[in-house]
Amino acid sequence: MTLPLNPAMAATFPPPVMEARRWLQGVSFPPERPLLNVSQAAPVEPPPLGLREALAEAALHDPQAHLYGPVLGMQALREEVAAQWSAAYGGRIEAAQVAITQGCNQAFCAIMATLAGAGDEVILPTPWYFNHKMWLDMQGVVTVPLPTGPTLLPDAERAEALITPRTRAIVLVTPNNPGGVEYPAATLAAFRDVARAHGLALIVDETYRDFDSRSGAPHDLFADPDWDGVLVHLYSFSKAYRLTGHRVGAVVASAARLAEVEKFLDTVAICPSQLGQIGALWGMRNLGQWVAGERDEILSRRTAMTGGFSALAGWKLLGCGAYFSYVEHPFAEASDRLAQRLVREAGVLMLPGTMFQPEGSEDGRRQLRIAFANVDTAGIAELFSRLALVTG
Structure with missing residues (x-):
């Protein structure tokens, strides 16, 4: 017997961050190329x-x-x-x-x-x-x-x-x-x-x-x-x-x-x-002073992101600030498929624009969100190195 399900709940899409984490199942990441997780905007360190x-x-x-x-x-x-x-x-x-x-x-x-x-x-x-x-x-x-x-x-x-x-x-x-x-x-x-x-x-x-x-x-x-x-x-x-x-x-x-x-x-x-x-x-x-220092660090990472995209052929930076960069990719495939391919081929987990746009949106097919706040400047440089090697 199947219990009733609220139709509005059934019509609601799955939590995107949890959905993206499922893309990691069965994928191994070698020590020389560990996973770069830029999918979620949340601090990963404990409070001071x-x-x-x-x-x-x-x-x-x-x-x-x-x-x-x-x-x-x-x-x-x-x-x-x-x-x-x-x-x-x-x-x-x-x-x-x-x-x-x-x-x-x-x-x-x-x-x-x-x-x-x-x-x-x-x-x-x-x-x-x-x-x-x-x-x-x-x-x-x-x-x-x-x-x-x-x-x-x-x-x-x-x-x-x-x-x-x-x-x-x-x-x-x-x-x-x-x-x-x-x-x-x-x-x-x-x-x-x-x-x-x-x-x-x-x-x-x-x-x-x-x-x-x-x-x-x-x-x-x-x-x-x-x-x-x-x-x-x-x-x-x-x-x-x-x-x-x-x-x-x-x-x-x-x-x-x-x-x-x-x-x-x-x-x-x-x-x-x-x-x-x-x-x-x-x-x-x-x-107050500690938060100001955290802000300075995030702003330095923002600078690294904007500089990296200025040198990454084919990609377009649409917005960058706080914890996020929002970008347009240069490939023919839709962003949800590309995001899964990036996990396998580049060891990078990010969210596709299809998760942030209405169903069927052409803009969503071309866009990706990168949550860079948990990646230091060295990690950001590695991110761009990996993205540069991805081809269509």
């Missing part, structure tokens, strides 16, 4: 020692670290986010406008659950972050693609032309996953104005904001005194403090919206990880 010691201290001596906490997160962490974000963006954010979540993916799911139901529409620029598309598919929400073209920069006027009575939100990710591009402040302001004019939510995911190459605030959305009537901001502590396994993210939105988010969070997880929140708070208070 001071943060780990803070986690250990809490685990051993703080009884509250092992109990349920507030559904919307620790008050001290919410206050710290509000204070630091207010200073960084030149706006006014209250602790009541901050919620802590089990990672940024949960932040997206929680806020979207309050905005859109089956049959509603959400605009996503393409190439899109696949987990955003997966959640919308699971909920029966219609994803409306917004092509970004060769610049990978979305256009607010093109987005406005896609709005219908069923549209509920526009989602932007900057620095972008998968494209790497950093959206100009004027672009974000234009989208804010379109969203406000049509009564929509503008969701801005800044998971990679700590690795933005620009100095100062990347936008002034929070300087708008009525920002919480249109803007929803998402963030992840995982990348800045290497807390991926602890799952800590944040939503910044109106207090009224977070009251609805609380329903979702209480039902799904009850509360965020207490230890993860303790680690995030300690990191915010103590690791």
Whole structure:
């Protein structure tokens, strides 16, 4: 007997990173050419020692670290986010406008659950972050693609032309996953104005904001005194403090919206990880200089990526920033087949553009995402040596 399966779940594609890892099965990598895994954008090293010691201290001596906490997160962490974000963006954010979540993916799911139901529409620029598309598919929400073209920069006027009575939100990710591009402040302001004019939510995911190459605030959305009537901001502590396994993210939105988010969070997880929140708070208070050093290292790797592609015949660099390069390959075969061939012939694992574009997209067939943040400059040089040997 076969048990029932939710049709929306059945229609949702498999997790791309897990799918790509299956391509490694049965493939051996000789010692002189080990696997270069540039498929996933997540730190692979543990947090710095001071943060780990803070986690250990809490685990051993703080009884509250092992109990349920507030559904919307620790008050001290919410206050710290509000204070630091207010200073960084030149706006006014209250602790009541901050919620802590089990990672940024949960932040997206929680806020979207309050905005859109089956049959509603959400605009996503393409190439899109696949987990955003997966959640919308699971909920029966219609994803409306917004092509970004060769610049990978979305256009607010093109987005406005896609709005219908069923549209509920526009989602932007900057620095972008998968494209790497950093959206100009004027672009974000234009989208804010379109969203406000049509009564929509503008969701801005800044998971990679700590690795933005620009100095100062990347936008002034929070300087708008009525920002919480249109803007929803998402963030992840995982990348800045290497807390991926602890799952800590944040939503910044109106207090009224977070009251609805609380329903979702209480039902799904009850509360965020207490230890993860303790680690995030300690990191915010103590690791500013350390994070700046991490940013410098990522920027040096970005420079190595842009230089490498300038010398790699046939390949075209479309975007590069934060953790990612997004590229166009020169071969006739589709990117999903090429990505599997790269595993076998070059010992390189990366994700094809077909995982970031609508089904049947010609752009997706020509594109690949390279998550370079976990590869040092020597590894990046080796990556280009291997790609140079690949032929059609």
